[in-house]
Amino acid sequence: MSNPDSNNNGTPVVPVDSGITRRSFLRSSAVFATGIAAMVAGLKPLFDAADFPSAEEFMQKYYKELTPEEMVKVLARIENEVERQYGIRPHVRDYKPLDGVEYLYCLNLTRCIGCRKCVHACVAENNQSRDPEIQYIRVLRMPHGSLDIEKAEHRYAPESVPEKGYFYMPVQCQQCKNPPCVKVCPVHATWQETDGITVVDYNWCIGCRYCEAACPYWARRFNFAKPVIPKERLNPEMSYLGNRPRMRGVMEKCHFCIQRTRAGRYPACVEICPAGARKFGNVLDPNSEVSYILKNKRVFIQLKEEMGTSPRFFYYFDV
Amino acid sequence: MNSQSKTAVIVIGLAIVFSLLAVFFYFNRNTAVPVRAPIALVDKTFLDVSTWRKSYADLVREKADLSDFDCYGCHEKGKAPPLRFDDKQKLIIPDEHKDIVMGHGSHGRNNICFNCHNENNLELLQARDGHDIKFADSPQLCGSCHGPTYRDWEAGAHGRTSGYWDRSKGPIERKLCVNCHDPHSPHFPGRKPAPGPHYLREPAVASAEKEPNH
Numbered sequence: 001m002s003n004p005d006s007n008n009n010g011t012p013v014v015p016v017d018s019g020i021t022r023r024s025f026l027r028s029s030a031v032f033a034t035g036i037a038a039m040v041a042g043l044k045p046l047f048d049a050a051d052f053p054s055a056e057e058f059m060q061k062y063y064k065e066l067t068p069e070e071m072v073k074v075l076a077r078i079e080n081e082v083e084r085q086y087g088i089r090p091h092v093r094d095y096k097p098l099d100g101v102e103y104l105y106c107l108n109l110t111r112c113i114g115c116r117k118c119v120h121a122c123v124a125e126n127n128q129s130r131d132p133e134i135q136y137i138r139v140l141r142m143p144h145g146s147l148d149i150e151k152a153e154h155r156y157a158p159e160s161v162p163e164k165g166y167f168y169m170p171v172q173c174q175q176c177k178n179p180p181c182v183k184v185c186p187v188h189a190t191w192q193e194t195d196g197i198t199v200v201d202y203n204w205c206i207g208c209r210y211c212e213a214a215c216p217y218w219a220r221r222f223n224f225a226k227p228v229i230p231k232e233r234l235n236p237e238m239s240y241l242g243n244r245p246r247m248r249g250v251m252e253k254c255h256f257c258i259q260r261t262r263a264g265r266y267p268a269c270v271e272i273c274p275a276g277a278r279k280f281g282n283v284l285d286p287n288s289e290v291s292y293i294l295k296n297k298r299v300f301i302q303l304k305e306e307m308g309t310s311p312r313f314f315y316y317f318d319v
Numbered sequence: 320m321n322s323q324s325k326t327a328v329i330v331i332g333l334a335i336v337f338s339l340l341a342v343f344f345y346f347n348r349n350t351a352v353p354v355r356a357p358i359a360l361v362d363k364t365f366l367d368v369s370t371w372r373k374s375y376a377d378l379v380r381e382k383a384d385l386s387d388f389d390c391y392g393c394h395e396k397g398k399a400p401p402l403r404f405d406d407k408q409k410l411i412i413p414d415e416h417k418d419i420v421m422g423h424g425s426h427g428r429n430n431i432c433f434n435c436h437n438e439n440n441l442e443l444l445q446a447r448d449g450h451d452i453k454f455a456d457s458p459q460l461c462g463s464c465h466g467p468t469y470r471d472w473e474a475g476a477h478g479r480t481s482g483y484w485d486r487s488k489g490p491i492e493r494k495l496c497v498n499c500h501d502p503h504s505p506h507f508p509g510r511k512p513a514p515g516p517h518y519l520r521e522p523a524v525a526s527a528e529k530e531p532n533h
Binding site for chain 2: 019020024027028031032034035037038039041042098113114115116117119120121123124130131132133135138139154155156157158159160161162230233261263264265266270271272273274275276279280281282288289292293296297318
């Protein structure tokens with residue numbers, strides 16, 4: 001490229017008082033354009049990853065403020081959304097707590113063999129993300145003669161369970177009567193229902209994870225990424241406060257399989273337990289098996305009862 | 320340094336910065352997320368809710384082959400089958416019943432078939448007080464020795480439960496003792512556990528094992 005400024009003696013083309021020449025303007029524009037293109041190219045994955053909610057979803061009201069008519073619309077929107085994403089028409093319902101029912105869970109530590117079938121039955125029932133992996137139940141293996149959670153191991157992988165010298169203690173949401181996770185929520189996106197189940201409105205959760213920090217049982221799980229659920233493993237029986245697919249950036253937790261228990265059925269973890277170690281029922285019914293266990297068995301703890309959380313989850317022994 | 324050359328320096332400086340950023344982004348465009356092996360789906364056998372054994376009542380309900388329970392296809396009616404023992408008073412199991420492992424009770428003391436089977440009518444069971452029990456009602460026989468466990472089972476506190484906790488909405492499905500326990504060797508057998516939780520990040524497995532869990 002020729003250089004007209006320096007070769008043309010005595011007659012400058014551009015006035016001296018101007019700070020910008022045509023040449024410098026072109027050069028800097030080209031550099032800026034390259035830079036911005038590079039920035040856009042570099043940040044593009046962020047735009048691809050973000051799944052923006054629809055306007056309806058974004059403007060949706062708080063669960064407790066929804067009128068029954070609005071709830072019908074919301075459930076229809078969720079059904080459409082799930083069908084669009086997974087190609088399966090789900091059945092989404094909003095199950096309300098039953099009158100005269102307070103759920104209670106009992107787990108027999110003598111019987112638990114640590115096979116982890118409950119963990120995977122729960123994942124299958126409640127549409128948790130498979131990768132990244134989200135599981136509500138964590139089975140702790142502890143040596144006999146102590147109940148020191150510091151000594152617990154949850155990644156045990158022997159050829160055969162139960163192992164000699166160990167016992168197994170599955171831990172999941174304890175559905176506390178005095179739940180610390182509910183107290184810390186800044187937006188009231190999680191609360192305790194009248195039947196004792198602590199639930200999360202996934203659409204109201206802002207993902208601050210205060211509740212995860214407050215829970216002494218390590219029972220709350222956060223969706224760091226958009227959940228991945230294979231189509232063939234999706235459970236189409238869904239509930240609004242329970243197992244509908246979650247979004248990225250919201251909290252979730254065990255809800256005693258709300259879509260089953262509020263329809264009168266046992267939770268998935270109870271049904272699959274091959275050792276019959278898990279017992280569930282209505283503690284207000286004196287004839288239920290949980291009432292029998294509390295009256296007659298050696299019920300020894302609520303986990304970390306010194307925290308004052310008063311769990312609805314009891315561990316007991318047979319002998 | 321006049322204003323014109325100052326501008327030029329800034330422009331060139333910015334150009335270099337942006338060019339370096341462009342190069343950086345170009346080479347990092349695919350390596351932003353560390354690659355981790357995908358988590359395999361759990362084997363469907365771990366999601367099976369059926370019991371690992373079938374009771375006689377289940378077989379009758381399914382109209383399954385009951386020829387194994389046709390005792391008098393081989394045995395002679397009205398005559399108690401003989402029992403043979405070795406030097407250590409251990410029962411010698413005949414070849415026709417090779418699938419039976421005698422392991423009921425500690426030290427192998429419960430080693431006489433007719434502690435539970437009725438020797439005069441092999442199609443029935445017999446409680447210790449002498450009354451006959453049908454195969455379909457086997458929990459009564461188990462309960463004649465294991466009283467507290469039988470009481471817990473009746474109350475729903477021992478054994479598997481499925482179906483409805485709310486009896487007004489549907490029935491509770493109870494399983495029999497023999498759905499889970501082999502009556503000849505009732506101790507619960509060991510099994511392979513389902514896979515445990517995966518690590519969020521693939522490396523540092525060895526060092527994470529050594530650290531105490533919190």
